[in-house]
Amino acid sequence: NAGVTQTPKFQVLKTGQSMTLQCAQDMNHNSMYWYRQDPGMGLRLIYYSASEGTTDKGEVPNGYNVSRLNKREFSLRLESAAPSQTSVYFCASKEGGQGTYEQYFGPGTRLTVT
Amino acid sequence: AQSVTQLGSHVSVSEGALVLLRCNYSSSVPPYLFWYVQYPNQGLQLLLKYTTGATLVKGINGFEAEFKKSETSFHLTKPSAHMSDAAEYFCAVSDMNAGNMLTFGGGTRLMVKP
Numbered sequence: 001n002a003g004v005t006q007t008p009k010f011q012v013l014k015t016g017q018s019m020t021l022q023c024a025q026d027m028n029h030n031s032m033y034w035y036r037q038d039p040g041m042g043l044r045l046i047y048y049s050a051s052e053g054t055t056d057k058g059e060v061p062n063g064y065n066v067s068r069l070n071k072r073e074f075s076l077r078l079e080s081a082a083p084s085q086t087s088v089y090f091c092a093s094k095e096g097g098q099g100t101y102e103q104y105f106g107p108g109t110r111l112t113v114t
Numbered sequence: 115a116q117s118v119t120q121l122g123s124h125v126s127v128s129e130g131a132l133v134l135l136r137c138n139y140s141s142s143v144p145p146y147l148f149w150y151v152q153y154p155n156q157g158l159q160l161l162l163k164y165t166t167g168a169t170l171v172k173g174i175n176g177f178e179a180e181f182k183k184s185e186t187s188f189h190l191t192k193p194s195a196h197m198s199d200a201a202e203y204f205c206a207v208s209d210m211n212a213g214n215m216l217t218f219g220g221g222t223r224l225m226v227k228p
Contacts, residue, residue, distance in 0.1 A: 040220050042218035101163060107155075
């Protein structure tokens with residue numbers, strides 16, 4: 001049982017390049033989330049998917065797109081990377097049923113845009 | 115909109131001393147409250163949570179937190195710090211009227227001196 005996995009662990013991009021961050025969970029969770037972590041700002045929600053087939057914007061969606069490929073996988077795409085997108089990106093999942101609250105986090109992807 | 119404020123971005127204690135990390139929140143509805151811990155180069159791990167019921171909640175590694183509605187606080191404590199407690203700690207609030215999305219504080223880095 002691997003929990004939440006993310007690939008890649010590290011990535012360096014040049015301004016204007018594109019890439020997709022991959023996330024998968026093996027806990028049969030309904031809800032999945034993408035956050036970015038910047039010093040002093042905690043984690044900020046980029047996009048989330050409450051259930052398979054749905055996605056919604058979070059607090060900081062500009063410059064990103066997401067795809068909920070199936071129940072297990074939720075990818076985050078940067079179409080044209082900018083230096084302001086240098087950050088650590090975390091994927092999380094949650095069971096989604098009534099009475100479930102906590103989110104489970106992956107190990108993160110450290111992205112640098114030069 | 116809900117928000118979380120963590121007082122002190124850095125807290126330093128001596129090994130064996132009391133740990134107190136402060137968290138204040140704002141929420142228009144009764145909140146669900148969480149503390150997460152992040153060790154270097156890792157994802158976030160749930161320490162403890164408050165949903166309903168007893169206002170003093172115990173978590174892993176000897177940590178506990180008390181929900182005080184009148185003070186809108188959820189401070190994290192541990193009676194005796196251990197070197198292994200050195201990490202970054204995040205307080206978060208979940209609003210069930212907003213899809214149970216988490217809003218995080220800016221984080222507090224705990225340093226433990228020998």
